[in-house]
Amino acid sequence: MSSDPSDLANLRDIVLPPPVPYWPPAPGWWMLAALVAALLALLVARQILRHRHDAYRRAALRELAALPAPLDARGAQALSAILKRTALVAFPRAEVAQLTGAQWLRFLDTTGRMQAFETGPAAPLPQIALGASVPVDDGAIRHAARDWIRRHRAEGS
DSSP: OOSOTTOGGGOOOOOOOOOOOSSSOOHHHHHHHHHHHHHHHHHHHHHHHHHHHTHHHHHHHHHHHHSOSSOOHHHHHHHHHHHHHHHHHHSOHHHHTTOOHHHHHHHHHHHHTOSSSSSSTTTTHHHHHTTOOOOOOHHHHHHHHHHHHHHOOOTTO
16 A cells, blocks of 8 residues: 555445344334324224214114014104104203104204105104004105114204
8 A cells, every 4th residue: 555645556445334224213203103003092992982972873773674664653653762762862852852743853854964854755754653544655764764863963063
């Protein structure tokens, strides 16, 4: 080696640093992982609470599915009772308990955001429950009840 710094004999290969290891991750990745874990825990907790909160809906849908096929007076009364019990769980008793007839149908349409009870295919439900023989579409009435059970929302929720 010569003492001349520009001499080509003094050249050496470039020394590369060792590769950056993947583990342990940098602190930012740990914070991001903690944030994602916390968000997932909140999401799971929210889903569990929603599932528990909607247990009354599942029970009402099971009862509705168990009703006998031809919707006679007894079946219409049972269907109305299922809807009323469901409403009593979801809404204040003072708001729901006294409703009958047209007011009850209006309440169902309003809270279900639908037009199936007051003017739709389920409008004759009170008459059927009282024993009147009116032409009905059994499937449409059941469908309207099923939709209301699934869709109803209280004013604040």
